[in-house]
Amino acid sequence: MKLVIKQKLITNMLLGLGAVAFLSGCVNDQSEKKYNDTVEIPVNQEMIAELTSPPNVPTPVGKRMAKKLIVDLEIQEREGEMTNGVKYVYWTFGGTVPGSFIRTRVGDEVEFHLKNHPDNKLPHNIDLHAVNGPGGGAESSFVAPGHEKVFSFKVLNPGLYVYHCATAPVGMHIANGMYGLILVEPEGGLPPVDKEYYIMQGDFYTEGKYGDRGLQAFDMQKAIDEKADYVVFNGSVGAMTGDNAITAKVGEKVRLFVGNGGPNLVSSFHVIGEIFDKVHVEGGDMINENVQTTLIPAGGAAIVEFRVDVPGTFILVDHSIFRAFNKGALAMLKVEGEEDKRIYSGEIRDDIYLPEGGAIQSMPNGTRKEPKEEVKALSLEERMTFGKDQYLATCAACHQADGKGIENAFPPLAKSDYLNADVDRAIDIVLHGKTGEITVNGKKYNSVMTAQALSDEEVANVLTYVYNSWGNSKKEVTPAMVQAVRNK
Ligand SMILES: [Cu+2]
Numbered sequence: 034m035k036l037v038i039k040q041k042l043i044t045n046m047l048l049g050l051g052a053v054a055f056l057s058g059c060v061n062d063q064s065e066k067k068y069n070d071t072v073e074i075p076v077n078q079e080m081i082a083e084l085t086s087p088p089n090v091p092t093p094v095g096k097r098m099a100k101k102l103i104v105d106l107e108i109q110e111r112e113g114e115m116t117n118g119v120k121y122v123y124w125t126f127g128g129t130v131p132g133s134f135i136r137t138r139v140g141d142e143v144e145f146h147l148k149n150h151p152d153n154k155l156p157h158n159i160d161l162h163a164v165n166g167p168g169g170g171a172e173s174s175f176v177a178p179g180h181e182k183v184f185s186f187k188v189l190n191p192g193l194y195v196y197h198c199a200t201a202p203v204g205m206h207i208a209n210g211m212y213g214l215i216l217v218e219p220e221g222g223l224p225p226v227d228k229e230y231y232i233m234q235g236d237f238y239t240e241g242k243y244g245d246r247g248l249q250a251f252d253m254q255k256a257i258d259e260k261a262d263y264v265v266f267n268g269s270v271g272a273m274t275g276d277n278a279i280t281a282k283v284g285e286k287v288r289l290f291v292g293n294g295g296p297n298l299v300s301s302f303h304v305i306g307e308i309f310d311k312v313h314v315e316g317g318d319m320i321n322e323n324v325q326t327t328l329i330p331a332g333g334a335a336i337v338e339f340r341v342d343v344p345g346t347f348i349l350v351d352h353s354i355f356r357a358f359n360k361g362a363l364a365m366l367k368v369e370g371e372e373d374k375r376i377y378s379g380e381i382r383d384d385i386y387l388p389e390g391g392a393i394q395s396m397p398n399g400t401r402k403e404p405k406e407e408v409k410a411l412s413l414e415e416r417m418t419f420g421k422d423q424y425l426a427t428c429a430a431c432h433q434a435d436g437k438g439i440e441n442a443f444p445p446l447a448k449s450d451y452l453n454a455d456v457d458r459a460i461d462i463v464l465h466g467k468t469g470e471i472t473v474n475g476k477k478y479n480s481v482m483t484a485q486a487l488s489d490e491e492v493a494n495v496l497t498y499v500y501n502s503w504g505n506s507k508k509e510v511t512p513a514m515v516q517a518v519r520n521k
Pocket of ligand 1: 157
Protein backbone atom coordinates (compact mmCIF):
# COMPACT_ATOMS: atom_id res chain seq x y z
CA MET A 34 0.00 0.00 0.00
CA LYS A 35 2.85 2.33 0.80
CA LEU A 36 4.00 1.78 -2.75
CA VAL A 37 0.59 2.52 -4.18
CA ILE A 38 0.45 5.84 -2.41
CA LYS A 39 3.94 6.81 -3.45
CA GLN A 40 3.21 5.97 -7.05
CA LYS A 41 0.01 7.91 -6.95
CA LEU A 42 1.78 10.86 -5.43
CA ILE A 43 4.22 10.90 -8.28
CA THR A 44 1.43 10.61 -10.82
CA ASN A 45 -0.43 13.41 -9.11
CA MET A 46 2.60 15.63 -9.16
CA LEU A 47 3.15 14.89 -12.82
CA LEU A 48 -0.40 15.86 -13.55
CA GLY A 49 0.11 19.02 -11.60
CA LEU A 50 -2.59 18.19 -9.13
CA GLY A 51 -2.18 19.39 -5.55
CA ALA A 52 -2.25 17.52 -2.30
CA VAL A 53 -5.89 18.50 -1.77
CA ALA A 54 -6.98 16.56 -4.80
CA PHE A 55 -4.86 13.63 -3.65
CA LEU A 56 -6.41 13.49 -0.19
CA SER A 57 -10.00 13.99 -1.35
CA GLY A 58 -9.60 10.80 -3.34
CA CYS A 59 -10.12 11.82 -6.94
CA VAL A 60 -9.42 8.19 -7.74
CA ASN A 61 -11.93 5.64 -6.53
CA ASP A 62 -9.70 3.52 -4.33
CA GLN A 63 -10.97 1.38 -1.46
CA SER A 64 -7.64 1.04 0.29
CA GLU A 65 -7.17 4.79 0.31
CA LYS A 66 -10.48 5.26 2.06
CA LYS A 67 -9.59 2.67 4.66
CA TYR A 68 -6.27 4.36 5.28
CA ASN A 69 -7.87 7.74 5.93
CA ASP A 70 -10.42 6.16 8.23
CA THR A 71 -7.97 4.28 10.42
CA VAL A 72 -5.58 7.19 10.83
CA GLU A 73 -8.50 9.21 12.25
CA ILE A 74 -9.59 6.59 14.81
CA PRO A 75 -9.31 8.29 18.21
CA VAL A 76 -7.53 6.64 21.17
CA ASN A 77 -8.56 7.46 24.68
CA GLN A 78 -7.43 5.07 27.42
CA GLU A 79 -4.05 3.53 28.02
CA MET A 80 -3.45 -0.21 28.34
CA ILE A 81 -0.45 -2.48 28.93
CA ALA A 82 -0.26 -5.03 26.09
CA GLU A 83 -0.51 -8.67 27.07
CA LEU A 84 2.48 -10.49 25.58
CA THR A 85 2.61 -14.28 25.29
CA SER A 86 5.22 -16.94 24.58
CA PRO A 87 4.66 -19.38 21.72
CA PRO A 88 2.50 -21.36 21.10
CA ASN A 89 0.11 -19.11 23.05
CA VAL A 90 -1.55 -15.91 21.88
CA PRO A 91 -3.02 -13.04 23.91
CA THR A 92 -6.75 -12.54 24.46
CA PRO A 93 -8.61 -11.43 21.30
CA VAL A 94 -9.30 -7.68 21.05
CA GLY A 95 -13.03 -8.32 20.67
CA LYS A 96 -15.10 -5.15 20.62
CA ARG A 97 -12.64 -2.95 22.51
CA MET A 98 -12.01 0.60 21.32
CA ALA A 99 -8.66 1.72 20.00
CA LYS A 100 -6.24 2.53 22.80
CA LYS A 101 -2.79 3.70 23.59
CA LEU A 102 -1.13 0.33 23.93
CA ILE A 103 2.11 0.04 25.92
CA VAL A 104 4.35 -2.77 24.68
CA ASP A 105 7.23 -3.73 26.97
CA LEU A 106 9.62 -6.07 25.21
CA GLU A 107 12.96 -7.21 26.63
CA ILE A 108 15.74 -8.58 24.45
CA GLN A 109 17.56 -11.53 26.00
CA GLU A 110 20.58 -13.38 24.65
CA ARG A 111 20.36 -16.82 26.19
CA GLU A 112 21.49 -20.38 25.74
CA GLY A 113 18.83 -22.91 24.78
CA GLU A 114 18.49 -26.43 23.45
CA MET A 115 18.16 -26.93 19.70
CA THR A 116 17.63 -30.66 20.12
CA ASN A 117 18.76 -33.36 22.56
CA GLY A 118 22.34 -32.62 23.54
CA VAL A 119 22.69 -29.67 21.15
CA LYS A 120 22.93 -26.19 22.64
CA TYR A 121 22.65 -22.88 20.89
CA VAL A 122 22.88 -19.26 22.03
CA TYR A 123 19.60 -17.71 20.92
CA TRP A 124 19.02 -13.96 20.69
CA THR A 125 15.42 -13.38 21.61
CA PHE A 126 12.61 -10.85 21.89
CA GLY A 127 11.17 -11.69 25.31
CA GLY A 128 13.19 -14.84 26.02
CA THR A 129 11.62 -17.13 23.42
CA VAL A 130 11.97 -18.02 19.74
CA PRO A 131 9.83 -16.76 18.14
CA GLY A 132 9.50 -13.66 20.32
CA SER A 133 6.47 -12.62 22.36
CA PHE A 134 3.22 -12.39 20.39
CA ILE A 135 1.80 -8.85 20.22
CA ARG A 136 -1.93 -8.39 19.62
CA THR A 137 -3.39 -5.03 18.58
CA ARG A 138 -6.35 -3.62 16.66
CA VAL A 139 -6.47 -1.01 13.92
CA GLY A 140 -6.35 2.49 15.32
CA ASP A 141 -4.27 1.54 18.37
CA GLU A 142 -1.40 3.86 19.11
CA VAL A 143 1.44 1.58 20.18
CA GLU A 144 4.02 3.00 22.57
CA PHE A 145 6.88 0.56 22.13
CA HIS A 146 9.48 0.12 24.88
CA LEU A 147 12.42 -1.95 23.64
CA LYS A 148 14.76 -2.99 26.44
CA ASN A 149 18.17 -4.55 25.95
CA HIS A 150 19.04 -6.62 29.04
CA PRO A 151 22.29 -5.46 30.71
CA ASP A 152 23.78 -8.98 30.52
CA ASN A 153 23.49 -8.97 26.71
CA LYS A 154 26.58 -8.46 24.60
CA LEU A 155 25.19 -6.70 21.53
CA PRO A 156 23.05 -3.78 20.46
CA HIS A 157 19.75 -4.65 18.74
CA ASN A 158 16.65 -2.97 17.32
CA ILE A 159 13.25 -3.90 15.92
CA ASP A 160 11.62 -3.62 12.50
CA LEU A 161 7.88 -4.29 12.74
CA HIS A 162 6.23 -4.95 9.40
CA ALA A 163 3.04 -3.47 10.88
CA VAL A 164 4.66 -0.02 11.07
CA ASN A 165 4.34 2.69 8.43
CA GLY A 166 7.62 4.49 9.02
CA PRO A 167 11.33 4.34 8.19
CA GLY A 168 12.83 0.92 8.89
CA GLY A 169 9.56 -0.20 10.48
CA GLY A 170 10.83 1.34 13.71
CA ALA A 171 14.40 0.11 13.35
CA GLU A 172 15.88 3.58 13.09
CA SER A 173 14.26 4.75 16.32
CA SER A 174 14.82 1.62 18.35
CA PHE A 175 18.56 0.85 18.08
CA VAL A 176 19.40 0.06 21.69
CA ALA A 177 22.63 -0.87 23.53
CA PRO A 178 22.79 -3.42 26.38
CA GLY A 179 21.44 -1.91 29.59
CA HIS A 180 19.34 0.68 27.72
CA GLU A 181 15.72 1.18 26.71
CA LYS A 182 14.35 2.92 23.61
CA VAL A 183 10.81 4.23 23.24
CA PHE A 184 9.00 5.04 20.00
CA SER A 185 5.36 5.00 18.99
CA PHE A 186 3.30 4.27 15.91
CA LYS A 187 -0.35 4.21 14.85
CA VAL A 188 -1.58 0.81 13.69
CA LEU A 189 -3.21 1.42 10.30
CA ASN A 190 -3.44 -1.86 8.39
CA PRO A 191 -5.14 -5.01 9.69
CA GLY A 192 -3.26 -8.27 9.20
CA LEU A 193 -0.62 -10.59 10.63
CA TYR A 194 2.88 -9.13 10.49
CA VAL A 195 6.42 -10.29 11.20
CA TYR A 196 8.75 -8.28 13.38
CA HIS A 197 12.50 -8.87 13.50
CA CYS A 198 15.81 -7.38 14.52
CA ALA A 199 17.46 -5.30 11.80
CA THR A 200 20.86 -4.66 13.31
CA ALA A 201 23.91 -5.47 11.19
CA PRO A 202 24.69 -8.16 10.31
CA VAL A 203 20.91 -8.41 9.90
CA GLY A 204 20.96 -11.98 8.63
CA MET A 205 22.85 -13.14 11.70
CA HIS A 206 20.46 -11.45 14.14
CA ILE A 207 17.50 -13.09 12.42
CA ALA A 208 19.28 -16.44 12.14
CA ASN A 209 19.82 -16.41 15.90
CA GLY A 210 16.07 -16.19 16.51
CA MET A 211 15.24 -12.49 16.54
CA TYR A 212 11.74 -12.55 15.05
CA GLY A 213 8.11 -12.79 16.10
CA LEU A 214 4.56 -11.84 15.10
CA ILE A 215 2.35 -8.83 15.67
CA LEU A 216 -1.35 -9.22 14.87
CA VAL A 217 -3.51 -6.26 13.92
CA GLU A 218 -7.17 -7.19 14.23
CA PRO A 219 -9.84 -5.30 12.31
CA GLU A 220 -12.38 -3.19 14.20
CA GLY A 221 -14.62 -5.61 16.12
CA GLY A 222 -11.94 -8.32 16.04
CA LEU A 223 -11.54 -11.51 14.05
CA PRO A 224 -14.51 -13.90 14.22
CA PRO A 225 -14.23 -15.98 17.41
CA VAL A 226 -12.83 -19.55 17.20
CA ASP A 227 -12.25 -22.28 19.81
CA LYS A 228 -8.45 -22.51 19.78
CA GLU A 229 -5.73 -20.13 18.65
CA TYR A 230 -2.01 -20.91 18.46
CA TYR A 231 1.24 -19.19 17.49
CA ILE A 232 3.75 -21.03 15.29
CA MET A 233 6.79 -19.67 13.53
CA GLN A 234 9.28 -21.39 11.30
CA GLY A 235 12.98 -20.55 11.24
CA ASP A 236 16.15 -21.95 9.69
CA PHE A 237 19.38 -22.33 11.70
CA TYR A 238 23.02 -22.70 10.69
CA THR A 239 25.46 -24.42 13.04
CA GLU A 240 29.16 -25.24 12.85
CA GLY A 241 28.42 -28.91 13.42
CA LYS A 242 26.00 -31.04 11.41
CA TYR A 243 22.42 -31.74 12.49
CA GLY A 244 22.59 -33.49 15.86
CA ASP A 245 26.30 -32.82 16.53
CA ARG A 246 26.45 -32.47 20.28
CA GLY A 247 27.54 -29.66 22.53
CA LEU A 248 27.28 -25.92 22.19
CA GLN A 249 27.01 -25.08 18.49
CA ALA A 250 28.20 -21.74 17.15
CA PHE A 251 26.45 -19.88 14.31
CA ASP A 252 28.02 -20.61 10.90
CA MET A 253 28.01 -17.51 8.70
CA GLN A 254 29.18 -19.30 5.55
CA LYS A 255 26.40 -21.91 5.70
CA ALA A 256 23.89 -19.08 6.24
CA ILE A 257 25.17 -17.26 3.17
CA ASP A 258 25.00 -20.50 1.19
CA GLU A 259 21.47 -21.11 2.56
CA LYS A 260 22.49 -24.58 3.74
CA ALA A 261 20.37 -24.94 6.86
CA ASP A 262 21.24 -27.60 9.44
CA TYR A 263 17.97 -27.07 11.28
CA VAL A 264 14.56 -25.96 10.04
CA VAL A 265 12.23 -25.82 13.01
CA PHE A 266 8.93 -24.56 14.36
CA ASN A 267 9.14 -22.40 17.49
CA GLY A 268 12.90 -22.37 17.87
CA SER A 269 13.91 -25.99 18.39
CA VAL A 270 13.38 -29.55 17.26
CA GLY A 271 10.38 -30.95 19.12
CA ALA A 272 9.22 -27.60 20.52
CA MET A 273 5.69 -28.67 19.60
CA THR A 274 5.75 -32.48 19.64
CA GLY A 275 4.90 -35.12 22.27
CA ASP A 276 3.94 -33.44 25.54
CA ASN A 277 4.44 -30.05 23.90
CA ALA A 278 1.94 -30.71 21.12
CA ILE A 279 -0.89 -28.22 20.68
CA THR A 280 -4.36 -29.65 21.32
CA ALA A 281 -7.98 -29.40 20.28
CA LYS A 282 -11.22 -31.33 20.62
CA VAL A 283 -13.23 -32.83 17.78
CA GLY A 284 -15.59 -30.22 16.36
CA GLU A 285 -13.49 -27.25 17.43
CA LYS A 286 -12.40 -24.50 15.10
CA VAL A 287 -8.64 -23.97 15.22
CA ARG A 288 -6.86 -20.82 14.11
CA LEU A 289 -3.10 -20.87 13.61
CA PHE A 290 -1.08 -17.69 13.35
CA VAL A 291 1.82 -18.95 11.28
CA GLY A 292 4.91 -16.91 10.58
CA ASN A 293 8.22 -17.52 8.88
CA GLY A 294 11.25 -15.76 10.31
CA GLY A 295 13.61 -17.22 7.72
CA PRO A 296 16.27 -15.87 7.42
CA ASN A 297 16.44 -17.74 4.12
CA LEU A 298 13.88 -20.44 3.47
CA VAL A 299 10.30 -20.20 2.25
CA SER A 300 7.83 -22.51 4.01
CA SER A 301 5.33 -24.82 2.33
CA PHE A 302 3.12 -25.04 5.39
CA HIS A 303 0.92 -28.12 5.54
CA VAL A 304 -1.01 -30.08 8.15
CA ILE A 305 -1.01 -33.81 7.40
CA GLY A 306 -4.59 -35.06 7.47
CA GLU A 307 -6.33 -31.69 7.50
CA ILE A 308 -7.50 -29.18 4.91
CA PHE A 309 -7.42 -25.49 5.72
CA ASP A 310 -11.02 -24.27 5.54
CA LYS A 311 -9.69 -20.71 5.29
CA VAL A 312 -6.33 -19.09 4.73
CA HIS A 313 -5.73 -15.38 5.10
CA VAL A 314 -3.18 -15.43 2.31
CA GLU A 315 0.12 -13.81 3.32
CA GLY A 316 -1.59 -12.59 6.50
CA GLY A 317 -3.65 -10.02 4.59
CA ASP A 318 -7.32 -9.49 3.76
CA MET A 319 -7.59 -12.01 0.96
CA ILE A 320 -9.16 -15.27 2.09
CA ASN A 321 -8.62 -18.48 0.17
CA GLU A 322 -10.70 -21.55 0.97
CA ASN A 323 -10.04 -25.32 0.95
CA VAL A 324 -6.27 -25.13 0.83
CA GLN A 325 -3.86 -28.08 1.28
CA THR A 326 -0.53 -26.27 1.54
CA THR A 327 0.07 -22.56 1.88
CA LEU A 328 3.26 -20.78 0.99
CA ILE A 329 4.72 -18.55 3.68
CA PRO A 330 7.59 -16.36 2.52
CA ALA A 331 10.57 -15.53 4.71
CA GLY A 332 9.48 -12.42 6.57
CA GLY A 333 5.82 -13.24 5.94
CA ALA A 334 2.86 -14.88 7.63
CA ALA A 335 -0.52 -16.52 7.11
CA ILE A 336 -3.58 -17.11 9.26
CA VAL A 337 -4.99 -20.58 8.69
CA GLU A 338 -8.27 -21.88 10.06
CA PHE A 339 -9.83 -25.31 10.08
CA ARG A 340 -12.37 -27.34 11.99
CA VAL A 341 -11.00 -30.61 13.36
CA ASP A 342 -13.36 -33.41 12.39
CA VAL A 343 -11.86 -36.59 13.82
CA PRO A 344 -9.50 -37.52 16.68
CA GLY A 345 -5.83 -38.31 16.19
CA THR A 346 -2.41 -36.72 15.92
CA PHE A 347 -2.06 -34.29 13.04
CA ILE A 348 1.47 -33.46 11.94
CA LEU A 349 2.35 -29.90 10.96
CA VAL A 350 5.20 -29.75 8.47
CA ASP A 351 7.10 -27.72 5.98
CA HIS A 352 6.19 -29.90 2.98
CA SER A 353 9.69 -29.43 1.59
CA ILE A 354 9.72 -32.75 3.27
CA PHE A 355 13.37 -33.43 4.08
CA ARG A 356 13.16 -30.38 6.29
CA ALA A 357 10.35 -32.05 8.24
CA PHE A 358 11.90 -35.45 8.75
CA ASN A 359 15.60 -34.60 8.73
CA LYS A 360 15.89 -31.03 9.96
CA GLY A 361 13.16 -30.65 12.54
CA ALA A 362 10.29 -28.83 10.75
CA LEU A 363 7.62 -30.95 12.38
CA ALA A 364 5.00 -30.12 15.01
CA MET A 365 1.93 -31.92 16.35
CA LEU A 366 -1.71 -31.12 16.92
CA LYS A 367 -3.41 -33.71 19.14
CA VAL A 368 -7.15 -33.94 18.73
CA GLU A 369 -9.35 -35.79 21.23
CA GLY A 370 -12.97 -36.76 20.88
CA GLU A 371 -15.43 -39.10 19.23
CA GLU A 372 -14.53 -40.84 16.01
CA ASP A 373 -16.73 -40.27 13.02
CA LYS A 374 -16.55 -43.29 10.72
CA ARG A 375 -18.39 -41.38 8.00
CA ILE A 376 -15.40 -39.02 7.74
CA TYR A 377 -12.57 -41.47 8.42
CA SER A 378 -12.92 -45.20 8.83
CA GLY A 379 -9.53 -46.20 10.18
CA GLU A 380 -8.12 -49.44 8.80
CA ILE A 381 -10.92 -51.70 7.68
CA ARG A 382 -9.03 -54.66 6.28
CA ASP A 383 -5.47 -55.63 5.49
CA ASP A 384 -5.64 -57.76 2.38
CA ILE A 385 -2.89 -59.52 0.56
CA TYR A 386 -2.94 -58.33 -3.00
CA LEU A 387 -1.80 -60.74 -5.65
CA PRO A 388 -2.04 -59.35 -9.13
CA GLU A 389 -2.65 -61.46 -12.21
CA GLY A 390 -5.59 -63.48 -11.09
CA GLY A 391 -4.42 -64.54 -7.68
CA ALA A 392 -7.17 -64.71 -5.11
CA ILE A 393 -7.39 -61.91 -2.57
CA GLN A 394 -6.87 -63.54 0.78
CA SER A 395 -7.92 -61.96 4.04
CA MET A 396 -5.43 -61.64 6.85
CA PRO A 397 -6.88 -62.33 10.26
CA ASN A 398 -7.61 -59.21 12.26
CA GLY A 399 -5.77 -58.46 15.49
CA THR A 400 -2.28 -59.41 14.38
CA ARG A 401 -0.87 -56.06 15.56
CA LYS A 402 2.13 -56.59 17.83
CA GLU A 403 2.10 -55.53 21.46
CA PRO A 404 4.44 -52.62 22.29
CA LYS A 405 7.91 -53.98 22.92
CA GLU A 406 8.84 -55.04 26.40
CA GLU A 407 11.63 -52.97 27.91
CA VAL A 408 15.01 -54.49 27.05
CA LYS A 409 16.79 -55.35 30.26
CA ALA A 410 20.55 -55.13 30.64
CA LEU A 411 22.01 -58.57 31.35
CA SER A 412 25.55 -57.56 32.22
CA LEU A 413 27.55 -54.60 33.45
CA GLU A 414 28.73 -54.07 29.88
CA GLU A 415 25.19 -53.88 28.56
CA ARG A 416 24.19 -51.58 31.39
CA MET A 417 27.07 -49.28 30.38
CA THR A 418 26.03 -49.30 26.71
CA PHE A 419 22.35 -48.57 27.41
CA GLY A 420 23.38 -46.10 30.11
CA LYS A 421 25.56 -44.11 27.74
CA ASP A 422 22.71 -43.73 25.24
CA GLN A 423 20.41 -42.67 28.05
CA TYR A 424 22.99 -40.19 29.32
CA LEU A 425 23.46 -38.55 25.92
CA ALA A 426 19.71 -38.37 25.40
CA THR A 427 18.70 -36.99 28.81
CA CYS A 428 21.60 -35.67 30.89
CA ALA A 429 24.26 -34.37 28.48
CA ALA A 430 22.26 -31.27 27.54
CA CYS A 431 23.02 -29.92 31.00
CA HIS A 432 25.89 -31.93 32.47
CA GLN A 433 27.65 -32.05 29.04
CA ALA A 434 28.78 -35.11 27.09
CA ASP A 435 32.13 -35.18 28.95
CA GLY A 436 30.40 -34.89 32.35
CA LYS A 437 32.22 -31.68 33.17
CA GLY A 438 29.07 -29.56 33.46
CA ILE A 439 28.98 -25.79 32.98
CA GLU A 440 30.31 -23.48 35.67
CA ASN A 441 27.69 -21.62 37.70
CA ALA A 442 24.91 -23.58 36.02
CA PHE A 443 25.28 -27.36 35.88
CA PRO A 444 27.54 -29.19 38.36
CA PRO A 445 30.06 -31.72 37.04
CA LEU A 446 29.38 -35.43 37.24
CA ALA A 447 33.00 -36.18 36.29
CA LYS A 448 35.04 -36.84 39.47
CA SER A 449 32.15 -35.38 41.47
CA ASP A 450 32.77 -35.71 45.22
CA TYR A 451 29.05 -35.07 45.76
CA LEU A 452 28.04 -37.91 43.45
CA ASN A 453 30.58 -40.39 44.79
CA ALA A 454 29.70 -39.75 48.45
CA ASP A 455 26.18 -41.17 48.36
CA VAL A 456 24.58 -43.48 45.78
CA ASP A 457 21.07 -43.35 47.21
CA ARG A 458 21.18 -39.58 47.15
CA ALA A 459 22.23 -39.64 43.46
CA ILE A 460 19.36 -42.03 42.64
CA ASP A 461 16.97 -39.78 44.51
CA ILE A 462 18.16 -36.73 42.52
CA VAL A 463 17.53 -38.45 39.19
CA LEU A 464 14.10 -39.69 40.32
CA HIS A 465 12.86 -36.55 42.02
CA GLY A 466 15.05 -33.67 40.82
CA LYS A 467 17.07 -31.31 42.99
CA THR A 468 16.98 -27.69 43.98
CA GLY A 469 18.76 -25.64 46.62
CA GLU A 470 22.41 -24.89 47.24
CA ILE A 471 24.89 -27.75 46.93
CA THR A 472 28.68 -27.81 46.84
CA VAL A 473 30.37 -29.98 44.23
CA ASN A 474 34.17 -30.19 44.17
CA GLY A 475 34.41 -27.00 46.23
CA LYS A 476 32.13 -24.94 43.97
CA LYS A 477 28.63 -23.82 44.93
CA TYR A 478 25.60 -24.45 42.71
CA ASN A 479 22.12 -23.19 43.38
CA SER A 480 19.87 -24.12 40.54
CA VAL A 481 17.15 -26.55 39.56
CA MET A 482 17.38 -30.02 38.12
CA THR A 483 13.96 -31.29 37.09
CA ALA A 484 12.88 -34.85 37.90
CA GLN A 485 13.67 -37.22 35.04
CA ALA A 486 10.81 -39.48 33.97
CA LEU A 487 12.83 -42.69 33.69
CA SER A 488 12.08 -46.30 34.59
CA ASP A 489 14.04 -48.10 37.35
CA GLU A 490 16.00 -49.92 34.63
CA GLU A 491 16.89 -46.67 32.86
CA VAL A 492 17.97 -44.91 36.06
CA ALA A 493 20.14 -47.92 36.94
CA ASN A 494 21.74 -47.86 33.50
CA VAL A 495 22.43 -44.15 33.35
CA LEU A 496 23.88 -43.95 36.86
CA THR A 497 26.00 -47.04 36.29
CA TYR A 498 27.39 -45.30 33.21
CA VAL A 499 28.05 -42.13 35.20
CA TYR A 500 29.70 -43.99 38.12
CA ASN A 501 31.93 -45.95 35.73
CA SER A 502 33.08 -42.97 33.64
CA TRP A 503 35.34 -39.95 34.04
CA GLY A 504 37.26 -41.07 37.15
CA ASN A 505 34.21 -41.82 39.32
CA SER A 506 33.96 -44.56 41.97
CA LYS A 507 32.90 -47.44 39.68
CA LYS A 508 29.71 -48.54 41.42
CA GLU A 509 27.06 -50.58 39.64
CA VAL A 510 23.53 -49.35 40.26
CA THR A 511 20.81 -52.00 39.92
CA PRO A 512 17.08 -51.60 39.27
CA ALA A 513 16.45 -53.05 42.74
CA MET A 514 18.48 -50.22 44.32
CA VAL A 515 16.46 -47.69 42.33
CA GLN A 516 13.19 -49.31 43.34
CA ALA A 517 14.21 -49.21 47.02
CA VAL A 518 14.80 -45.44 46.81
CA ARG A 519 11.59 -44.93 44.84
CA ASN A 520 9.56 -46.76 47.51
CA LYS A 521 11.04 -44.78 50.40
CU1 LIG B 1 19.52 -8.11 17.11
